[in-house]
Amino acid sequence: MPTLTKKTWLLFFVTGAILFNLFFWQQKMALNALLFDVFLSGLLGYLYPASFKKPQVVFVLLLHLVTAVALLWHNTTLSKIAFITSFCLLVGFIQYEVRAAIFAVSGMAANIFLTVAGLSEKMRWGKEGVTSKKRRGRIGFVVLPLFIIVVFFAIYRASNAVFASFTNEAFKHFTHFFENFFTHFSFGRILFTLLGFYITAAILLKSRSRAIENLEVKYANDLLRHSSKGARSARNIFYHFSVAITGKLAKGMLALKNEHTIATISLVLLNLLLLIVNGIDVYYLWFNFNYSPNTNLYTMIHEGADMLIVSVVLAIIVLLLFFRGNLNFYKSNSWLKRFALVWILQNLVLVVSVFLRDYYYIRELGLAYKRIGVLFFLILVLVGLITAAIKIIRRKSVYYLFRINTWAAVLLLVAASCVNWDVFIVRYNIQHHQTARLNIPYLVTLSDDILPAMKAHISILKQREAELNKQGYYIHMEDEKKKCSLCVEQTIKERIQQYLKAQKNNSWLSWNRKDAAAITYLTQNQ
Amino acid sequence: MSAITTTLVLWFRTLLINGLVNCVVFLFAEGIKGFMIAFVSTIASLFLTAPLIVPMVVLLKWFKKLPYEFIDRAVWLAFMFVAMAAAYILLAGFVLGGPDFFAEKEVPYFLFSAMVAAALVVPVCINRVKQFDLL
CATH class of the missing domain: 1.20.190 (Delta-Endotoxin; domain 1)
Structure with a gap:
């Protein structure tokens, strides 16, 4: 890792915080996630260039690219989870000398947990010594008198009406300044920017803890035979259980x-x-x-x-x-x-x-x-x-079993993220509606992703609803007491309107192929 | 001092600082009644925050083991205390008072003073490092 000055670190963190704020504030996680990912991955490449030669990093990078495409294409909750998980794995493998996916994720967790200590280490001005101790001593001289003054100020203010009105006038300017400050700068947005700062620091700063690497070193893929003495020392919970x-x-x-x-x-x-x-x-x-x-x-x-x-x-x-x-x-x-x-x-x-x-x-x-x-x-x-x-x-060894199976779980997650399951379920069930009973109340509980598919097959849905109505079953949508015979059509229509209205709040940063295609289809077929 | 004793001292000092900050905050917000509110809330927090002693012991044990310099570990500990205090107040308030708890006008004051107290207790104790066996 190149040696960086405090100012450079600060520049990285502040840039990350500003980008996070600009990209994600009141936006969906879509194209913005990819742009932020490029920024962070670029910095990781600059900070840890040697790590990108590791086979695990190359492999996880490929998986991450697949999840990035899935995120931009399908933009499902699962694709978002897969994208974040693969990125955490990538950071873990880049920064730590580990082989198992679970240890890489643990490395990222250690980063998140120890970010503040790492930040304090990187941002500290001057070395801990006599000067800073003297400074702390001086602060100690100020704290108590300040507290006493504040308490008595509050007491006099509460007891003396003239003093209160006088101070109220002074406070008016003070509160006016803050009120104006928060009309221009939202408090939520400031906290959101701080979150961006924290996330950037957690990703870029490798924690100094070696516990995870030291733990993995103890485990090998192949089992070793213990001598009777060694076996005695390795007695664990299973031994006591069998006894x-x-x-x-x-x-x-x-x-x-x-x-x-x-x-x-x-x-x-x-x-x-x-x-x-x-x-x-x-x-x-x-x-x-x-x-x-x-x-x-x-x-x-x-x-x-x-x-x-x-x-x-x-x-x-x-x-x-x-x-x-x-x-x-x-x-x-x-x-x-x-x-x-x-x-x-x-x-x-x-x-x-x-x-x-x-x-x-x-x-x-x-x-x-x-x-x-x-x-x-x-x-x-x-x-x-x-x-x-x-x-x-x-x-x-059990470690081998654990390592292979966690990789299998990761691969399965990435593979599963490549399919929009809501749409897949709706299309499959509608295609097979003559052999499998169509469960309309279940279908309408799925996400807005299904709206184009539902709209395209509305005649089949209405037909099924009519069949159910004949049998005495009514699909109650919003209002349980209300019995309606065209609930599916009404509900889909309402949801389409709400969906299109919500899409207007999103900028180009929230762009993804799924929403773009849905908006085009739904607007043309309204 | 053991980790538990150190934690008990830190916890008690946090409550005292919290009481003082509450006193200032409520003197401004409620006038002279603020003294009473601060006193009652400090006594109540003695019982209400007792469960926090357990995670505080754990954090203090980790604090001693972290591979960072003392000042960085202290900053980390202060941050963890602040996060824990805020999370505990919001969680306990939600459990005891339900969603209406967040609408109470006193909640931001209590939250603010608890976070300030949790942040201040570590720097206050740093000046007595040897006494608290934090190194």
Whole structure:
């Protein structure tokens, strides 16, 4: 990092604060975020040039570019979250010597937490010494007399009417100045500028804490065999837990052999149990599933899927507990490993069963956020199971598992940010309205992004509403008591008007393709 | 002094400074009644702010470990105290009084005096560094 003077640092922070204020005040996060990002990334490149050669930084920079495009294209909440997350990762990897995404984010968190200390360090004038101590002493001489004068001033003002009117006259000018000051400079905007100053400083100033880097150094990708002495020193909460459960079996010379026996019995029983569950699922769900209106889909699929996901996550945790230490190096562990791998395979079958449950649900009732969420969660669980198998076969550490899975989560977040899910849900559900029941009350709860798609397919929505009305169901929109037969059309019309009105407050700084296309379409088809 | 003792001293001094600032603020705002308001609010804050002792101990322990010079750590501690005081008043006020709490005319005064007191307590104690074992 180049050595900079205090004035240069101050110039960076003040410029950042001014840009933040100009770009974001009462604006949507869109093109302005990209401009601010270019400013900060440029400064990071200037301050930490060597870091941009690191493979992690290059990779995260690419991910960040993808999220930037997604932000400008879709401008969804998810794309904003992905954009901020990838930027935090980028800052973390640039400033800290870490490998795992979670440690990079922790580095950024440390920056935010210690910004004030860093600012004080960079902005301090003169060295701490006799002069500043003398200065502090002099201030001490002034504080108490000033306080006493203020108290007595207030007392005399409260007790003497003439003195009060005299001081009120003087105060009038003072308050007049402040009133005028705040009409020209909004108090909120001043605080907003200070926030910009803080954010700029948090991003540019690397905290002096080495705790995160020192912590990661302790972890390796490959497991190491501990000697019995080392194993004793590495006793942790899991050891105490197993002692509490198994008593003497977890102690002494035969502790590892006993642990092996317990793990083998557990895995054999768990495999048998899961075999029965999977057998039922494969027979009924994979090959013989017939939907009838009497089937309670919600209970069968929704709640069932939740519990199964929990069971797969628990399965990974159980495997991690068994294969946390020296059992990986035990000579006769080949059967234990086979049972573990079979259990992972069976859990993969369970994942497919959950996927099928979700698929049937989507097929019958259309897309919704929770149903998409289940799919994403299944992808993460799949990665978790595969990495757990790699961990067992290649004797990898829990840190390895954690590192790979956090990267998978980051990649999934970036990939998910590339789709406007609200629009995707509406388009899919409308396209499949003849096979899946169209849930209009749910659709109208989605964001304003859906308005062009809803407007384009208003005839289908009205038709569905009429069907519901015939069956005695009415869609209550704003007013619960009001029964209306054209609620969808009215609501969409009102929301379009509100949306177009709100867009007028945004300047070019809030430009994004989604809003630009929506405004053009809605104005032309009003 | 242990971190807990130091925290207790810092907490008590913050309350005293808060009482003095309240006294000045309310003397201007409410006249002679301000003394009474300041006195009652100081006594009330003895009980109301007691839960803040726990995060203060944590902050003080971190303060001792931070890899910065003493003066930078002191600035950081003062900032954290101010942020904590403001957040606590707003949160406690919202929990006890609901959204109407923010409409009360005294709220900005209490907020201001608490933030000033939290900011002042660290510089005041810096002059007694050895006494408070802050180094």
